[in-house]
Amino acid sequence: MAHRYKVREIAQQAGLSEATVDRVLHGRPGVREDTRAEVQQAVEDLDKQRTQLRLNGRKFFVDIVMQAPERFCAEVRAALEAELPTLAPALVRARFHFRETESVDDAVATLAGIRGRGSHGVILKAPDRPEVAAAVDDLVAGGIPVVTYVSDIPTSARVAYVGIDDRAAGATAGYLVDRWFGRGDEDAAVLVTLSHDSFRAEGEREAGFRRALRDLAAAEHRPPRRVVDIAQSSGLDETVEDLVTQALQRDPAVAGVYSIGGGNAATVRAFARSGRPCRVFVAHDLDTDNRRLLAEGALSAVLHHDLRADVHRACRLLMQAAGAVTGVRTGSSPVHVVTPYNVPV
Structure with a gap:
């Protein structure tokens, strides 16, 4: 059978005779x-x-391109710059377009501005809105592939989504919060803080969280724990503190608190200002603030x-979308539950 490599090449690589390689390639006994x-x-x-040579x-x-609080953008920048040599x-080479807050029109304009700049692809965290999806489609149609990152836009022509299974992560948070309260705390309510309701990831996390609370309550024949929502904070500390x-x-x-959208140091301050204990607090991402808050027990x-x-x-x-590599798979990233006792370096 025809093969993409010559028998001699394979034989030299394997350290075998050409006759042996030929028998293997043709399936002979x-x-x-x-x-x-x-x-x-x-x-x-x-x-x-061959990939390395290519x-x-x-x-x-x-x-x-990211709309996120500065602290998260800084973590992503550091992660990318650490990975570039690998x-x-x-x-x-990376070009960063970070915004803490941005209108949908501004997000569309940012994506449109990438055309004509020699981009080989876009890594995007943006609201899941039809206008943004259309802007993604325009980029892909123009030969610029887009990978959504952290929060997906599934109706767009993006080539892949990279991130966690947000619904499963939210369910994990629901399990932790409910079990941390324990029996006798059925009347305790939990605060869910979001940055913006147009980010798909946040909606998925909240849905998973609420579903877990309902399932756990149904298994124990009791009403589900009450949830209080805060949205439209953009994850900014000043806004979060006031809303909390x-x-x-x-x-x-x-x-208790399940923080989906960030601003956790501000949430801790709000509880302290109110003279109220926060008995359980589950958050996302090991940024600088969260590492400190874990160490402090907050x-x-x-x-x-x-x-x-x-x-x-x-x-x-x-x-891979540019044809430079092959075999890169998609799939959800694993989620780890980190406590003060197992914080990774």
Whole structure:
């Protein structure tokens, strides 16, 4: 059968005779299984080496477009800059377009402005709105692939989504919060803080959280724990602190927090200003604030995923869309429950 490599190439790579390799490639009998495995490994090694040669000296310009609080953007920038050397022998250069707050029109304008700048792909965290999806479609139609990152826009032509299973993460938070309260705390309410209701990831997390609370309550034949929502904070500390303070004044039963949208230091301050204990506090992402709050005991647990691994995969997916690499798979990133006793370095 025809093969993408010459028999001589495979034989040299495997350290076997050309006759043996020929028998393996044509499926002839009389070859041991371990010899067949050696030939297969040689082919896989040649594939990897061909990819390395194809990438050698090739330059990729990647645009990172994110609407998120500055603290999270800084974490993503640090993760990407740490991973750039691992993408060698390709040379990847990143251009950052970070905004803490941005209208849908501004987000569309940012994406439109990338056309004509020689971009090889976009890593995007933006609201799941039809106008944004259309802007993504325009980029992809113009030959610029887009990978959604942290929060998906599934109706768009994006080539892949990189991030966690947000509904499962929310359900994990619901389980932790409900079990942390324990029996006798059925009347305690939990505050759910969101940054913006147009981010798909946040809606998925909240849906998973509420579903877990309902399922746990149904299994124990009791009413589900009451949830109090705060939205439209943009995850900004000043806004979060004011909104949480107002919620605590309105509702004396709030005794726990599930933070989806961030601003956790501000939430801790709001509880302290109100003279109220926060008995359980589950948040997302191991940024600088959350590491400190974990160490101080202000956070009960953080749902963490590896930003470096995610951004590395996002870059490889863009390179794969350009035909430079193969075999990059999609799938949800694993979520780790981090307490003060198992914080990764």
